[in-house]
Amino acid sequence: LIEPGGTIIEGTSGNTGAGLAIAAIAKGYRCIFTTTDKQSQEKIDVLRGLGAEVLVCPTNVEPEDPRSYYSVARRLSEEIPNSIYLNQYDNPSNAQVHYETTGPELWEQTEEQITHFVAGAGTGGTISGTARYLKEQNEDIDVIGVDPNGSVFYKYFHEGVFDEDEIHPYFTEGVGEDIIPENMDFDIIDDFVQVEDKSAMQMTRRIAREEGLFIGQSCGMALAGAAQWLDDHRSELSPEDIVVVLFPDSGFRYLSKTYNDEWMRNHGFLEKKPDVTADEVVNLRRKQTDVISASPDDELGDVIEEMTDKGISQMPVIDDDHEVVGSVTETGILNHLI
Ligand SMILES: Cc1ncc(COP(=O)(O)O)c(C=O)c1O
Numbered sequence: 078l079i080e081p082g083g084t085i086i087e088g089t090s091g092n093t094g095a096g097l098a099i100a101a102i103a104k105g106y107r108c109i110f111t112t113t114d115k116q117s118q119e120k121i122d123v124l125r126g127l128g129a130e131v132l133v134c135p136t137n138v139e140p141e142d143p144r145s146y147y148s149v150a151r152r153l154s155e156e157i158p159n160s161i162y163l164n165q166y167d168n169p170s171n172a173q174v175h176y177e178t179t180g181p182e183l184w185e186q187t188e189e190q191i192t193h194f195v196a197g198a199g200t201g202g203t204i205s206g207t208a209r210y211l212k213e214q215n216e217d218i219d220v221i222g223v224d225p226n227g228s229v230f231y232k233y234f235h236e237g238v239f240d241e242d243e244i245h246p247y248f249t250e251g252v253g254e255d256i257i258p259e260n261m262d263f264d265i266i267d268d269f270v271q272v273e274d275k276s277a278m279q280m281t282r283r284i285a286r287e288e289g290l291f292i293g294q295s296c297g298m299a300l301a302g303a304a305q306w307l308d309d310h311r312s313e314l315s316p317e318d319i320v321v322v323l324f325p326d327s328g329f330r331y332l333s334k335t336y337n338d339e340w341m342r343n344h345g346f347l348e349k350k351p352d353v354t355a356d357e358v359v360n361l362r363r364k365q366t367d368v369i370s371a372s373p374d375d376e377l378g379d380v381i382e383e384m385t386d387k388g389i390s391q392m393p394v395i396d397d398d399h400e401v402v403g404s405v406t407e408t409g410i411l412n413h414l415i
Pocket residue numbers: 090091092093197198199200201202203204250251252293295296325326
């Protein structure tokens with residue numbers, strides 16, 4: 078398709094591009110990627126770091142608009158000799174690789190017991206390829222797609238309508254579309270749920286804090302969608318069910334966004350802390366000047382208990398005449414004990 082030294086061209090939210098850039102280094106190809114201005118700077122930096130050229134196109138234009146990242150990629154492939162536009166949206170190799178790898182991996186790792194598969198969809202390659210393999214093994218496996226509010230998949234799945242009015246800007250990266258890619262096979266998907274940006278972002282942070290999994294935005298969206306679906310279908314579930322939710326990328330790509338409190342607050346994704354009045358600050362200061370102290374007659378055990386209780390590591394000892402006569406410190410106590 079292309080000769081050595083040729084150029085790979087792709088429209089990518091960043092992750093497919095990173096994989097392609099690495100493969101291109103190994104094979105000696107050049108990469109040009111088009112992406113949209115809503116993608117995190119970290120992803121663009123990774124692509125450039127891997128030697129790719131990146132053209133950032135506007136997000137809020139129609140797919141047919143000559144400025145869209147689809148149109149720019151297509152045009153470049155027509156203009157640059159010895160180049161190929163891989164087109165992950167319509168290229169069947171995308172879903173096929175999930176049929177050959179992701180599906181078997183989940184089937185084997187769950188010891189053939191998987192009952193539900195939940196994933197976000199962008200090109201549809203992950204969910205369609207994985208679902209095709211899983212359903213060939215056990216047609217009763219439920220496959221649930223998760224769509225960000227602002228994308229067309231949810232309504233298309235439920236009502237069979239491509240509704241342009243559904244399309245509006247959203248922040249969750251890598252998932253949802255304003256087109257129906259050929260890799261999106263709705264016939265093998267059992268249900269679709271829709272998730273708001275705010276729930277996706279908050280769930281992303283919650284998984285990091287509660288599970289220690291430092292994941293990306295679309296993972297939080299997938300889990301928020303899974304939780305919603307499971308809640309709605311509680312009565313049909315059994316304790317033996319094994320639900321797999323796919324987490325496609327890492328949190329490091331969203332350090333300046335989802336994992337940044339200021340960005341979260343500016344976009345209304347974090348509850349705003351109530352404003353503190355000057356009066357409250359003064360009162361707080363006053364309270365802080367009340368010194369926690371011990372008296373010379375206190376038992377050491379009681380003092381240690383008080384220090385533990387208040388979360389402090391030292392305490393002055395003040396006598397009845399309000400004179401400081403010494404101090405108790407954690408290190409002092411330890412030195413005595415050892
Ligand atoms: C972060 C992220 N999540 C989810 C997806 C969706 O996967 P697919 O395109 O296979 O539907 C992508 C696709 O690039 C992605 O980058």
